[in-house]
Amino acid sequence: MESNKKQISIASIYRKYGIFLILVLLFVTSAIINSNFLKSQNLINILKQISVVTIIACGETMLIVSGMIDLSAGLVCTMSACFSAGVLASTGSILLTFVVGIGLGMSAGWLNGFLVTRYKLQPFIATLAMTNIAAGITQIYTNGQAVGGVEKIRFLGQGSIIGIPMPVIVMLLAVGAIAYLMKATTLGVHIYSIGGNEKAAIASGINVNRSKRIIFTVSGALVGLAGVVLMSRLMSGQPSVGAGYEFDAITAVIVGGTSFTGGIGTVTGALIGSIIVGLINNILNLLHVSTQYQLIVKGLLIAGAVIIDVKTKANKKSA
Amino acid sequence: MAKNDVIVELKNIRKEFPGVVALNHVNLTLRAGRVHALVGENGAGKSTLMKILSGTYASYGGEVLLDGKSLRFAHERDALDKGIAIVPQELNPIPEMTIAENIFLGREPMKRKGIINRKERSRLTKDYLASLGLDYDPETKMWKLSVAQRQMVEIIKAISRNSRVIIMDEPTSALTGVETRQLFAQIEMLKQKGIAIVFISHKLDEVYAIGDDVTVLRDGEMISTGLLKDVTQDHLIAMMVGREVKDIYPPLPVAGSEPLLIVKGLSSKDVFEDVSFEIHKGEIVGFAGMMGAGRSEIARAVFGLDRHSSGTIIMDGKTLRIKSPRDAIKNSIAMVTEDRAAYGFVGVRSIKDNIVLPNCDLFSKHGILNVKTIKAKVTDICRKLSVKAASIETLAGTLSGGNQQKLVLSKWLVRNVKLLILDEPTRGIDVGAKQEIYRLIAELAASGIGVLLIASEMPEVLSMSHRVEVITNGHIIGELSRAEATQDKVMKMIVEGRKHNGE
Numbered sequence: 001m002e003s004n005k006k007q008i009s010i011a012s013i014y015r016k017y018g019i020f021l022i023l024v025l026l027f028v029t030s031a032i033i034n035s036n037f038l039k040s041q042n043l044i045n046i047l048k049q050i051s052v053v054t055i056i057a058c059g060e061t062m063l064i065v066s067g068m069i070d071l072s073a074g075l076v077c078t079m080s081a082c083f084s085a086g087v088l089a090s091t092g093s094i095l096l097t098f099v100v101g102i103g104l105g106m107s108a109g110w111l112n113g114f115l116v117t118r119y120k121l122q123p124f125i126a127t128l129a130m131t132n133i134a135a136g137i138t139q140i141y142t143n144g145q146a147v148g149g150v151e152k153i154r155f156l157g158q159g160s161i162i163g164i165p166m167p168v169i170v171m172l173l174a175v176g177a178i179a180y181l182m183k184a185t186t187l188g189v190h191i192y193s194i195g196g197n198e199k200a201a202i203a204s205g206i207n208v209n210r211s212k213r214i215i216f217t218v219s220g221a222l223v224g225l226a227g228v229v230l231m232s233r234l235m236s237g238q239p240s241v242g243a244g245y246e247f248d249a250i251t252a253v254i255v256g257g258t259s260f261t262g263g264i265g266t267v268t269g270a271l272i273g274s275i276i277v278g279l280i281n282n283i284l285n286l287l288h289v290s291t292q293y294q295l296i297v298k299g300l301l302i303a304g305a306v307i308i309d310v311k312t313k314a315n316k317k318s319a
Numbered sequence: 320m321a322k323n324d325v326i327v328e329l330k331n332i333r334k335e336f337p338g339v340v341a342l343n344h345v346n347l348t349l350r351a352g353r354v355h356a357l358v359g360e361n362g363a364g365k366s367t368l369m370k371i372l373s374g375t376y377a378s379y380g381g382e383v384l385l386d387g388k389s390l391r392f393a394h395e396r397d398a399l400d401k402g403i404a405i406v407p408q409e410l411n412p413i414p415e416m417t418i419a420e421n422i423f424l425g426r427e428p429m430k431r432k433g434i435i436n437r438k439e440r441s442r443l444t445k446d447y448l449a450s451l452g453l454d455y456d457p458e459t460k461m462w463k464l465s466v467a468q469r470q471m472v473e474i475i476k477a478i479s480r481n482s483r484v485i486i487m488d489e490p491t492s493a494l495t496g497v498e499t500r501q502l503f504a505q506i507e508m509l510k511q512k513g514i515a516i517v518f519i520s521h522k523l524d525e526v527y528a529i530g531d532d533v534t535v536l537r538d539g540e541m542i543s544t545g546l547l548k549d550v551t552q553d554h555l556i557a558m559m560v561g562r563e564v565k566d567i568y569p570p571l572p573v574a575g576s577e578p579l580l581i582v583k584g585l586s587s588k589d590v591f592e593d594v595s596f597e598i599h600k601g602e603i604v605g606f607a608g609m610m611g612a613g614r615s616e617i618a619r620a621v622f623g624l625d626r627h628s629s630g631t632i633i634m635d636g637k638t639l640r641i642k643s644p645r646d647a648i649k650n651s652i653a654m655v656t657e658d659r660a661a662y663g664f665v666g667v668r669s670i671k672d673n674i675v676l677p678n679c680d681l682f683s684k685h686g687i688l689n690v691k692t693i694k695a696k697v698t699d700i701c702r703k704l705s706v707k708a709a710s711i712e713t714l715a716g717t718l719s720g721g722n723q724q725k726l727v728l729s730k731w732l733v734r735n736v737k738l739l740i741l742d743e744p745t746r747g748i749d750v751g752a753k754q755e756i757y758r759l760i761a762e763l764a765a766s767g768i769g770v771l772l773i774a775s776e777m778p779e780v781l782s783m784s785h786r787v788e789v790i791t792n793g794h795i796i797g798e799l800s801r802a803e804a805t806q807d808k809v810m811k812m813i814v815e816g817r818k819h820n821g822e
Contacts, residue, residue, distance in 0.1 A: 185686045186679035193676050196665035203624060203662040204677035204730070205648035263667040 018308075019257050019272045026276060030283040037286060044165060050252075050278040051167035052077070052233070055226040057249040057256075057270040058178040059109075059219025064253055065182070066215055067195040067262035068116065068123035071246055072130035073223045076108045078242030079134045080227025082142050085237025089149030097153065101228035102221050108134060109220015113213035138239050147237035157232030167229050171271075174222060178267045181218075191215060196263025251298060252277055255305045277301065322352035326386065326483055326515050327372070327403070333380030334367055334539075341367045345381075345541045347534055349484055349515040354506060356530035356547060357519045359559055360749035363536040365519050369486050372517075373405040374398030404477035405486040410469050414462035419444040421461055422476045447475045451505050467498035471505065478509070485509065486517040491525055495609065503529050523552055537561055560750050567754045568782035571801075572765035574602035579769040580652075580738050582621065585630030590616045591793035594630070598738065598769040603760065605784030606773045607809050613793035614773045615657055618740045621771075622654040623647045624662070634738065648677060653731035654740040655724070657773075663727040666716025670708055671697045673715050674730045681734060700729045704759065721752025728759065739763060740771045745779065757783060777806045791816040 030037045037043075056073045063070050084101030088094070108130055115126035159166045182188040190211040193201040202208055226245075231237050249270075256273025258265025277298065284294045329347040333340070342364045349355055357365050370376050372383070374392035382389050385401060392398040412421050419440045428439040444457035453471060461469065470490060477485045491499045506516060506529055520526050526533070527547065534544040535558045542558045543550070550558075580598040585591070591613040598604045606614040620627040623641040632639045634650050641647050647654070656662040664673045674697045675682055682693050697711050706725045708718060715726055724744060731739065741760070745753040760783060764770055774780045780787060787804045789797045789812045796816035799808060 184688050184690070186683045186688060187686065189672065189675050189679055189688070192668055192672060193665045196667045197661075199662050200665050201676065203622075203644050203654070203656060205643075205645040206676070207643075207645055259667075263665060 019255065019269060019276065023272055023276055023279070026279050026283075030279060030286075034283060034286045037283060042282070042286075044163070044168070046275070046278045046282050047168045047171070048165045048233075049281075050274045051165075051171040052226045052230045053245055053248045053252060054171045054271055054274040055174045055222050055229065056245055057252040057274055058174045058267050059222040060246070060249045060253050061256075061258055061265055061267045061270045062178065062182065062191055062215050063123070063219055064250070064258050064260060065195045065262060065265045066191045066212070067198065068212065068215070069127065069250070070109075070112060070216070070219060070223075071124065071127040072108060072112065072134055073127075073219075073226075073249060074242050074245035074247070075131050075134040075138065076105055076220065076223050077227040077230060077245055078239060079108070079138045079141075080104045080224040081231040081234075081242060082138050082147050082237035082239055084228050085147035085150050085231045086141065088153060088231075089147060092152060094152060098225075098228055101231070102224035105220040105222070105224020105227060106217050107220070109216040109218070109223065110213060112220070113216030116216070117209035117212050135243075142237065142239040144239055146239070148235075150231065150235060150237070153228075153232040154235065156229065157235060167233060170225070170229055174225065175267055175271045178218075178222070182267060187211065187214060192263055194262075248277070249274075251302050254309075255301055257305075257309075259309050260306065273305075322350075322513060324351045325349070326351055328384040328387075329368070329372065329381065330384065331381040332368065332371060332383075334364075334371060334376065335380075340539055342371075342379075342539045345536065345539075346544065347372075347541075348532075348544075349517065350532070351483070351513040351515055352510045353531040354510065354516045354518050354529050356526045356533045357517055357536065358521075358523070358526060358533060358555065359536035359542075360751070363559070364539040365536055366488070367539075368536070369405065369488065369517065369519070372398070372484075373403055373486060399480060399482075402481060402483040403486070404480060404482035404484070405488065406470065406473045406477065406490060408489040408492065410466070410473055412461040412469055412472065415460060417458045417460055418448075418455060418464075418472050419457040421472060422447070422479055443479070444475075447479050450478075451475065451508055465498070466493045467495075467502065470494070470502070474505065474509075478512075478514075482514065484515045484517065486519070488519045489521070490518070491520060491522060495611075499525065523555060526555075527552065535559055556750075567750065567757060568778075569758045569761045571603065571761055571783070571785060572601065574764070574785040575600035575767065579635065580621075580771075581631075581633040583631040583633070585617065585620060585627055585632070587616065587620055587625065587627045590625075591620075594793075594795055596788050596795060596798075598771060600737075600769055601764050601767045602785050603764050603770040603772055603783060605780035605787040606771065606790055607777065607780045607787050607804075608790035608813060612790045612813075614790050615742050616793075617790070618654065618742055618771060618773055619656075621647070622652060622740055624654070624656070648734075651735060651737040652740065653677075653734070653736040653738070655727050655731070655742060655744055657742040657746070659720075659723055659727060664715040664723060664730075667714060669712045669714055670701065670706065670718075670726055671711040673726060674700065674733060677730055678733050696733055697729075700733050701726075704729050704732070705755065719748075719752075721748040721755075724748055724752070724756065728756070732763075736768060738769045738771070740773075742773045743775060744772070745774070745776075777809065781806065781809070789813060789816070 056077060060070060060073065080101040083104055084097045087100045088097040112126050112130050115121045116123050156166050161169060182191060190206055193206065194208055194211060198208060230242060234241060252274035253270045254260060255276055256269030258269060280297055281294055284297065325348055327349040329345065332342050332345040334342040345368060359365050371379050374395040374397050377391065377393055383391060422444055423440050427435045428443065430436045441457045448455055448457065451471065455468065474485065490502060494502060509516060518530060530547045533547040533550065535542040535555065537559060577600045578597055579600045583595050585594040594617050596604065608614050616625060619625040621632060623643045623646050632641055634652065639646065639650050660666065671693065675693055682689055701711060704725045706729060707722050715723060718726060744756055760770060772780060772783055781804050785801050787799045787809065788795050789799065789809055791813050797812050
């Protein structure tokens, strides 16, 4: 029964453990290069910085594994941040803040899913449309001004439990929840099979449209949650922060070993991918490398991850 | 080159993959103007051998001699340049391009550097087409052509490169009888030109119709090579499978008399019309007919993969509204589709995941999967159907055709299906696995499951069905009992049925 193990190629080892090895390698090199790196404050800062994007990446993982994508995540996150800030400022209710923030994200997600399943729009197109809608609504609501008066949310943005900042805790809870959802539930089975072979999923009696709408809605809820966390970190709703987060999230997902063609990938991979990106940015910062160069490194990272993805597939074919 | 001269010789070929010897001590001699049939079960090594000859695999043991000179092709392009072309089983033309564009892709005749001489390209294509007695317009888009016509374009592509060896991998698998005869006429012309042809086919009557020489492979070993006329078909089969295959079909259990499925007046515009039939509990009903007659389409409509416009489907006395496979599965109907890779399984997921997919309802509570039950049930069903794999975590896409088919059956047999629709259940799988599947079908019927069986191979439908519905042009034109059904009778009905419709 074990004979197959011998045939594991480098690419498939990477698929399984590789990103983790790369993470360890990066960690060790960073520690050697710069003595400030290992300071616990620095490490915790890295996790804090990646928290918002990683929460979004949880949703993008579900979408990409099922063969879809959400380009609107960044600006919907901004929208949620601004509206939840407004609600908090005017009502002072933390509960309502979360309800509105997450609810807005869910609604946008559901609408994306509706466009994709009802009118057969490509997810790329549907969410591109949503990007513009969300940006417009945010601009109308904020008039381009930051929304303040959110002192009450300080516990979320600045607080911590046993030394772990709240945003990091929220991020870990999101990763844990989606990891469980993808591994242990029927929706998880649907996500992987729709992305792997949608026709086979239909022929197996899966209500693919319903699953897609649920996936978009759950992902939207995460985007909304990310919006509230973002607002709490900035202590205001900033209409200009959040654009481009979708690409950072997608980068984390791809670096984390998720196949862009669907059917393969995990949310823990996305977390590690996100940490890798965060680590690299951090060490480049510590080395005083300017942000322009950091962008180039990130670009190379994406290309590298996809090259490995393609190689893995090629190996499978020749086997 | 004169007829019968040796063009290519493969000597003592050995090829290993990690953990498996795919070929060992294989010799093959190809002569000008002769058709060399290469036969063997799936996994016997035919494709591997051809991939060595056509340059796909550059590392192997043994020797390849071209015109008596030993050489080693570096890659496919290299083999192509030296005159060895392959017409693959799955053709991949660019559908939006014309015949001429496809044939000269990457080596277009030029007026001067960078400017294509389109007139010249068109004229050359027309000449090549004419040399095989074909009169297609060179400027026809590829997507307008039938599979058979695309195949001819592929062959012309090979000729236009001055290929001296053309490998045809299962060229007739998608062709009708008439198209196959046309292909054979063209192969005769290629022989006249002194081209050596390797003909790979599972259909032995075709092998006998066109072949001159034959080589039998089994489990990577060369079993025999020689003149085709010196060996009988029975002996050839025996060499392929390594044993005498007397009866690959099991005896059928007695069918039940209680009606299970009743289909009345089922129609789908321009596809099939007014189709009515019944399947009893424990009964196997076969659909016989030519490809494209509407057999699969009717079955797909019953399963909900395609829509139907009118008609009634009654299962166990209950009238069903079937709009998707979901509706069918809820009512204990399952289908093994013709195109396994497209509809049957998710290649990038494991055996386990594939078996869970249609059975989420059985394996979960409030949406949470029960891992223990899954492992036990999946292991159990895989053992029952002898799905051969390293573990239940093995990816479905890496299994052999026969095991993939057993996997597809497994995923349905986990649930209590009452009606199983099998569309070409043994296509592309070897004799051993076929036999296992036939036995399984008989067992399922014995347990009271109704089976709808569609198969292109007439002996298969006739031997495995209690009753045969003959289908032509989207109509059921007659029904034959097991005792009545013979190949002659079915063919006669098909031919006469066509006449009826012509009136």
